[in-house]
Amino acid sequence: xxxxxxxxxxxxxxxxxxxxxxxxxxxxxxxxxxxxxxxxxxxxxxxxxxxxxxxxxxxxxxxxxxxxxxxxxxxxxxxxxxxxxxxxxxxxxxxxxxxxxxxxxxxxxxxxxxxxxxxxxxxxxxxxxxxxxxxxxxxxxxxxxxxxxxxxxxxxxxxxxxxxxxx
Numbered sequence: 001x002x003x004x005x006x007x008x009x010x011x012x013x014x015x016x017x018x019x020x021x022x023x024x025x026x027x028x029x030x031x032x033x034x035x036x037x038x039x040x041x042x043x044x045x046x047x048x049x050x051x052x053x054x055x056x057x058x059x060x061x062x063x064x065x066x067x068x069x070x071x072x073x074x075x076x077x078x079x080x081x082x083x084x085x086x087x088x089x090x091x092x093x094x095x096x097x098x099x100x101x102x103x104x105x106x107x108x109x110x111x112x113x114x115x116x117x118x119x120x121x122x123x124x125x126x127x128x129x130x131x132x133x134x135x136x137x138x139x140x141x142x143x144x145x146x147x148x149x150x151x152x153x154x155x156x157x158x159x160x161x162x163x164x165x166x167x
Contacts (some may be wrong), residue, residue, distance in 0.1 A: 027113040041136070072111055
């Protein structure tokens with residue numbers, strides 16, 4: 001028989017906070033505005049076709065906009081970009097264009113979403129499929145283009161609820 005226990009949200013957060021993850025910024029072009037959010041629930045799924053997956057809160061405006069547009073970009077952040085991760089994670093954040101005002105960026109060819117040009121890498125994507133998962137939705141993205149790969153960069157890592165340059 002398996003061990004049954006009631007886990008509190010704090011215990012859940014503490015346990016999963018012990019798993020180091022990379023940090024990404026998801027951006028998308030919605031009508032005349034650009035929106036974005038920090039995403040740490042990111043993983044590679046398949047090489048053929050090239051797929052990645054992210055987790056987004058089911059009640060988030062970003063997920064709603066992603067359903068409408070069907071495309072986005074992911075910028076994989078470098079160790080010196082923790083300020084950007086915090087900007088895109090803040091509640092009530094303004095347009096992504098304003099958040100990137102003083103940061104080198106460009107537009108991805110397929111999604112027309114903003115991408116950071118000095119991170120680890122940037123991916124231009126379209127939604128392949130979505131799956132409800134509790135209070136989140138898993139979004140599988142097909143990579144349409146690798147915008148760039150930063151060869152000599154170190155990744156930004158989230159570990160125990162903090163951004164870190166290294167463990």
